[in-house]
Amino acid sequence: xxxxDNLSLGILLGLLTPVAAFFLYYIFxxxxxxxxxxxxxxxxxxxxxxxxxxxLTSICLLLNGLVFFLYTRKRLDITAKGIFLMxxxxxxxxxLLKLIR
Numbered sequence: 001x002x003x004x005d006n007l008s009l010g011i012l013l014g015l016l017t018p019v020a021a022f023f024l025y026y027i028f029x030x031x032x033x034x035x036x037x038x039x040x041x042x043x044x045x046x047x048x049x050x051x052x053x054x055x056l057t058s059i060c061l062l063l064n065g066l067v068f069f070l071y072t073r074k075r076l077d078i079t080a081k082g083i084f085l086m087x088x089x090x091x092x093x094x095x096l097l098k099l100i101r
Contacts, residue, residue, distance in 0.1 A: 003076075004076075004079065005076040005077070005078045005079050006078055006079060006082075007078055007079070007081060008082065009079050009082065010071070010078065010081055010082015010084075010085070010086070011082040011083075011085060011086055013071075013082070013083055013086075014064060014067075014068075014082055014087055015086050017063050017064045017067050018057065018060040018063065018064055018090060020063070021059070021060035021061075021064075022056070022060045024063075025059060026042055030042055050097075053097055054098050057090065057093070057094050061087060061090055061091070064083060064086070064087045064090070065087070067083055068080055068083045068084055071083060
């Protein structure tokens with residue numbers, strides 16, 4: 001875990017952690033069950049099945065919650081604020097995706 005306590009680090013972590021969780025979801029859930037599905041095909045499946053995107057994004061935000069918990073536990077509150085800010089922005093995007101579709 002990074003030891004700095006600043007808002008920009010929190011925003012960066014809050015932005016990149018769900019992206020990392022998305023790749024982990026692909027590797028450990030999709031790739032293990034369906035070895036013939038490539039990453040491009042997986043993105044195509046998500047694009048075709050628009051109801052899956054908000055659900056998958058919500059799952060990926062769970063890792064953001066873990067990172068937020070770790071930073072608040074270490075008393076790096078400014079970084080935790082940045083993580084929380086990005087989590088709320090992701091939540092707004094998820095709500096908009098559900099309303100649009």
